[in-house]
Amino acid sequence: MQALEQDFGVDLSDYDAYRYFQPPMFDVFLKRRAKGRGDKIPLTISMLHLATKTHKWDAQTLENLS
Numbered sequence: 001m002q003a004l005e006q007d008f009g010v011d012l013s014d015y016d017a018y019r020y021f022q023p024p025m026f027d028v029f030l031k032r033r034a035k036g037r038g039d040k041i042p043l044t045i046s047m048l049h050l051a052t053k054t055h056k057w058d059a060q061t062l063e064n065l066s
Contacts, residue, residue, distance in 0.1 A: 008052040015057040 001017070004010040020043040047062040 004048065004051060004057075009055050010051050011056045013057070014059050016059065019059065 001012060001015065005012050019041050022040065041063055044065070046065050050062060050065065051057050
């Protein structure tokens with residue numbers, strides 16, 4: 001994602017890594033997900049491609065690509 005921002009000039013202000021990835025640190029004793037986060041959304045090549053073309057991460061638009 002850093003490369004998208006630096007190399008392709010994508011505005012990541014609407015990007016939330018927790019929507020797509022499990023955080024690297026979690027409570028090993030309770031084995032719970034990040035608080036307030038539901039199931040993960042698959043991050044696809046199509047989403048990355050459109051973001052580089054529009055130079056913007058619009059989560060709603062990108063997640064509705066099917």
